[in-house]
Amino acid sequence: MKSHSISRRKFIRNSAVAALGFPFVSSLGSVVRASDSQPRKLGFALVGLGGLSNGQLAPALQLTKYCRLAAIVTGTPSKIPVWKDRYNIPDNNVYNYDTMEQMADNPDIDVVYVVTPNALHAEHTIKAAKAGKHVFSEKPMEVSVEKCEQMIAAVKQASRKLSVGYRCQYDPNHIECRRLAQEKVFGELQTIEASFSRNITANEWRVKKALAGGGPLMDVGIYALQTCRFISGLEPLEVSAKFDPVTDPVKFSEVEEGVAWEMSFPGGLKTKCSTSYARSDARGFKVTAEKGTFGLDPAYNYNSSRGTRSDGQAINLPAVNQFATEMDDFAQCILNNRPSKVPGEEGLRDVRIMMAIYESARTEKPVKLVAL
Ligand code: NAD
Numbered sequence: 001m002k003s004h005s006i007s008r009r010k011f012i013r014n015s016a017v018a019a020l021g022f023p024f025v026s027s028l029g030s031v032v033r034a035s036d037s038q039p040r041k042l043g044f045a046l047v048g049l050g051g052l053s054n055g056q057l058a059p060a061l062q063l064t065k066y067c068r069l070a071a072i073v074t075g076t077p078s079k080i081p082v083w084k085d086r087y088n089i090p091d092n093n094v095y096n097y098d099t100m101e102q103m104a105d106n107p108d109i110d111v112v113y114v115v116t117p118n119a120l121h122a123e124h125t126i127k128a129a130k131a132g133k134h135v136f137s138e139k140p141m142e143v144s145v146e147k148c149e150q151m152i153a154a155v156k157q158a159s160r161k162l163s164v165g166y167r168c169q170y171d172p173n174h175i176e177c178r179r180l181a182q183e184k185v186f187g188e189l190q191t192i193e194a195s196f197s198r199n200i201t202a203n204e205w206r207v208k209k210a211l212a213g214g215g216p217l218m219d220v221g222i223y224a225l226q227t228c229r230f231i232s233g234l235e236p237l238e239v240s241a242k243f244d245p246v247t248d249p250v251k252f253s254e255v256e257e258g259v260a261w262e263m264s265f266p267g268g269l270k271t272k273c274s275t276s277y278a279r280s281d282a283r284g285f286k287v288t289a290e291k292g293t294f295g296l297d298p299a300y301n302y303n304s305s306r307g308t309r310s311d312g313q314a315i316n317l318p319a320v321n322q323f324a325t326e327m328d329d330f331a332q333c334i335l336n337n338r339p340s341k342v343p344g345e346e347g348l349r350d351v352r353i354m355m356a357i358y359e360s361a362r363t364e365k366p367v368k369l370v371a372l
Pocket of ligand 1: 049052053116118167
């Protein structure tokens with residue numbers, strides 16, 4: 001699937017390294033610095049051409065300032081001609097999951113964006129890191145703490161950067177709610193209630209434990225968990241959780257149908273969260289502080305969050321394309337050699353807490369957490 005014209009490219013890359021110390025090699029082999037007036041667009045390879053890549057990420061890449069869709073990785077050959085035509089992708093930049101490591105010889109690819117089922121993120125991240133690429137992984141980062149740690153180690157060993165797709169951290173209304181919380185505009189935080197639920201069909205990988213790692217908690221409940229941590233800027237000390245009763249034992253034979261959980265934070269903040277695959281009525285959060293309340297509903301749509309404050313003001317900043325914004329931010333981190341605000345360690349923290357939520361729901365006992 002992949003042909004090589006390596007020696008010339010390697011020569012250009014090595015010469016560039018020698019000449020500039022910290023260079024970037026463009027798709028044409030030319031070298032530019034990040035500070036050049038025309039920013040170089042980093043080449044992204046999308047791994048997994050499913051719903052998110054097709055519906056959101058590829059279109060969003062067309063809106064970015066510092067990124068471009070350079071390559072695809074797919075296990076479905078029938079998708080290749082469609083993607084090649086639509087996004088002008090050359091033959092040399094088409095891979096499958098078994099040829100990913102050959103990206104090492106392709107300087108047209110800077111960043112590998114992993115958009116496969118949750119339990120494949122580590123495998124694809126590690127292959128990308130071994131090929132010397134930066135990695136952007138979709139959420140949840142993986143399905144276990146150990147696999148997240150392996151991802152972090154692999155990218156670190158390759159001296160590359162790793163970021164996790166927490167698009168809401170780039171949403172202006174989420175950022176505004178974080179400001180209201182952290183500047184204590186309504187006083188000390190007391191409670192946060194956050195929920196995200198959605199209906200799901202029976203035959204997708206999301207209800208298979210081996211691929212999803214868990215049910216709605218891993219998929220959409222993670223947004224409610226992220227909200228509590230992102231808005232408060234605090235790490236939970238203890239979780240206590242309860243699975244919802246199962247109404248469809250066939251569909252939910254491997255993963256939970258729903259789960260509700262509470263978290264205690266330093267300073268007395270308590271949060272109540274829930275998630276379910278059996279309803280689609282919850283998609284927002286509400287923060288209660290000493291002198292008022294604020295929150296977003298809807299909070300987790302791709303491009304249209306909005307909310308209210310108890311003093312009557314709206315929270316309705318103009319929407320951004322969250323995917324384009326997060327990819328541009330990661331590209332700038334790479335171009336300017338600065339850390340991502342959403343590094344692998346941030347994805348790991350959520351996975352660690354989700355594992356504690358499952359443990360608490362299983363044992364019906366609170367689980368203490370050690371902040372990392
Ligand atoms: P999807 O099912 O639409 O696509 C998954 C892709 O992975 C498909 O192209 C499929 O062919 C491929 N794949 C490779 N190996 C596979 C295997 N063994 N089994 C099944 N599929 C396999 O899923 P999606 O909605 O695109 O989700 C992909 C990832 O993106 C997930 O981790 C999900 O949590 C995440 N996601 C994030 C957001 C967000 O808003 N950030 C939204 C949707 C999905």
